[in-house]
Amino acid sequence: MEGTAGRPVVVELSGIRKQFPGVLANDDISLQICQGEIFAILGENGAGKTTLMNILFGLYRPDEGEIRIRGEKVEFNSPRDATALRIGMVHQHFKLVENYTVTQNIILGLEPVKRWLGFFPLVNEKEANSEIARLSDHYGLKVDPRLPVSQASVSVQQRIEILKMLYRKADILILDEPTAMLAPQEIEHLIGVIHELRKHGNTVILITHKLDEIKRLADRCAVLRRGKLIDVFDVATTDTAQMAATMVGQAVDLEIDKPDQPFGDPVLEIEHLTVMQEKNVTAVRDVSFSVRSGEVVALAGVAGNGQVEIVQAIYGQMKVSSGRITLNGRDLSGLSIRARIREGISYVPEDRQKTGLVVDMSLSENLALKTYGQAPFSKRRVLNKSAFKRHAGKLIASYDIRSGSGEATIVHSMSGGNQQKAIVAREIDLNNQLIMFVQPTRGLDIAARTHIHRQIMEERAKGHAILLVSLELDEIMELADTIGVLYNGALRKIAPADQLTVEEVGKLMLGVEL
Numbered sequence: 001m002e003g004t005a006g007r008p009v010v011v012e013l014s015g016i017r018k019q020f021p022g023v024l025a026n027d028d029i030s031l032q033i034c035q036g037e038i039f040a041i042l043g044e045n046g047a048g049k050t051t052l053m054n055i056l057f058g059l060y061r062p063d064e065g066e067i068r069i070r071g072e073k074v075e076f077n078s079p080r081d082a083t084a085l086r087i088g089m090v091h092q093h094f095k096l097v098e099n100y101t102v103t104q105n106i107i108l109g110l111e112p113v114k115r116w117l118g119f120f121p122l123v124n125e126k127e128a129n130s131e132i133a134r135l136s137d138h139y140g141l142k143v144d145p146r147l148p149v150s151q152a153s154v155s156v157q158q159r160i161e162i163l164k165m166l167y168r169k170a171d172i173l174i175l176d177e178p179t180a181m182l183a184p185q186e187i188e189h190l191i192g193v194i195h196e197l198r199k200h201g202n203t204v205i206l207i208t209h210k211l212d213e214i215k216r217l218a219d220r221c222a223v224l225r226r227g228k229l230i231d232v233f234d235v236a237t238t239d240t241a242q243m244a245a246t247m248v249g250q251a252v253d254l255e256i257d258k259p260d261q262p263f264g265d266p267v268l269e270i271e272h273l274t275v276m277q278e279k280n281v282t283a284v285r286d287v288s289f290s291v292r293s294g295e296v297v298a299l300a301g302v303a304g305n306g307q308v309e310i311v312q313a314i315y316g317q318m319k320v321s322s323g324r325i326t327l328n329g330r331d332l333s334g335l336s337i338r339a340r341i342r343e344g345i346s347y348v349p350e351d352r353q354k355t356g357l358v359v360d361m362s363l364s365e366n367l368a369l370k371t372y373g374q375a376p377f378s379k380r381r382v383l384n385k386s387a388f389k390r391h392a393g394k395l396i397a398s399y400d401i402r403s404g405s406g407e408a409t410i411v412h413s414m415s416g417g418n419q420q421k422a423i424v425a426r427e428i429d430l431n432n433q434l435i436m437f438v439q440p441t442r443g444l445d446i447a448a449r450t451h452i453h454r455q456i457m458e459e460r461a462k463g464h465a466i467l468l469v470s471l472e473l474d475e476i477m478e479l480a481d482t483i484g485v486l487y488n489g490a491l492r493k494i495a496p497a498d499q500l501t502v503e504e505v506g507k508l509m510l511g512v513e514l
Contacts, residue, residue, distance in 0.1 A: 007034040016065035022404030025051040027227040040206045040214045043224035044445040045417025046402040049207045053174050057089040058082035088165025089174040094157050098150040103128050106164045154303050155186035176207045180442045209445040211240040248447045256453050264293030267465035273323035275309045283309040285489040296466040298480035306489035307469045311436050315347050316340050346427040350438040356423040364392035364407035367426050399425040416443045438469040487511045
């Protein structure tokens with residue numbers, strides 16, 4: 001069968017339906033995707049994008065509908081079946097073993113074997129290293145096969161996941177939010193990799209919220225809303241405003257109002273902060289700055305240059321080697337995390353699943369994680385479940401947190417974007433004087449991203465001090481009053497945002513002297 005521009009159809013989904021308890025994730029979806037096409041799937045958080053691709057990858061079985069791959073009807077019982085048909089998927093949360101090398105992760109389950117003395121099977125890692133180096137060079141992925149994954153940056157880990165698919169001969173590649181954790185320069189490299197994959201005849205399916213990336217990369221774009229396929233656009237002839245309006249169901253106002261306002265006294269003061277990682281590696285080097293009442297201070301930098309460690313030191317997750325951290329003039333040294341929260345610190349962490357939420361607990365319990373020990377949630381150490389429910393209902397409505405069973409939903413069943421909205425809602429609701437956001441809109445659709453940006457501006461208007469860490473330069477430039485740029489753990493420059501350009505910040509992030 002031929003699709004657009006005379007290219008053969010390699011993926012055909014017909015009448016796909018998938019229901020979970022309380023949620024119709026996919027409702028009669030039919031799509032055709034052609035060989036060598038870059039096909040984007042766009043939709044709000046919880047629209048059913050990842051569920052649909054998990055069905056194509058064999059992680060879920062559809063309740064109704066059929067799948068055809070290269071014209072043949074197929075049924076998948078597991079990802080192994082999809083892999084056998086040369087389908088690969090890079091998930092938003094990577095599936096790597098940290099204490100293995102790049103090669104060991106890629107060949108896991110398909111290890112090449114040689115015979116010692118003609119009898120004893122041994123893994124031929126030397127041969128695997130050579131093959132992975134060849135693949136890496138062929139696709140411009142720039143990966144050292146012998147590197148331990150624990151030492152790999154986020155962007156390198158993503159390349160490893162792509163190489164894992166290519167090693168398994170996949171030519172239908174599904175990428176779920178591929179740029180969500182990458183710095184601008186890393187995104188540019190990934191875009192080049194995706195074009196290279198297409199040049200070699202691969203079909204690439206992108207799940208993304210980023211309209212500008214769809215415009216740069218995709219040939220066509222399918223828009224899902226609340227489980228239904230709304231439309232399929234030719235990207236070249238469709239503007240981003242039309243795509244956004246179709247995704248949300250109405251015109252979307254993306255403007256963020258950041259009025260000039262006087263700043264108050266310093267809320268957070270960092271003086272000569274040094275933080276060491278394991279094995280005496282310096283993560284933060286003699287950093288000093290302050291955040292005033294009503295000010296948004298953003299820390300920019302390529303991932304792994306000390307931004308997250310500064311926030312973790314403020315919050316009490318990492319030990320301070322030297323220097324001083326004060327909140328409203330009070331030294332935080334020696335205070336527990338619980339005590340720091342009570343002193344007035346809110347924290348939206350980078351990893352929502354490991355440090356932001358307890359994913360096997362309910363949504364209502366997660367929304368009260370910081371407050372369950374006080375009224376109205378408990379009295380004389382007895383929990384008041386009705387208070388949990390009322391509190392959760394208020395935040396679910398205010399932040400448009402979508403879940404199958406409302407406040408009773410177990411968090412691991414929610415989409416990543418809705419998990420993120422739950423954390424942001426909980427931390428802002430604490431009404432603390434200092435709110436620290438690390439990647440607050442990672443994985444969020446454009447409407448939710450705009451909503452959270454406006455929430456940050458509202459907290460700024462209330463006089464709260466905001467410390468923002470983001471890998472997205474457009475987010476930093478849009479929200480920040482003051483920008484500090486980190487490189488190799490040191491603060492290279494800190495200045496008012498209106499005195500720095502995107503190009504200057506990008507160069508400083510890479511260690512270039514201005």
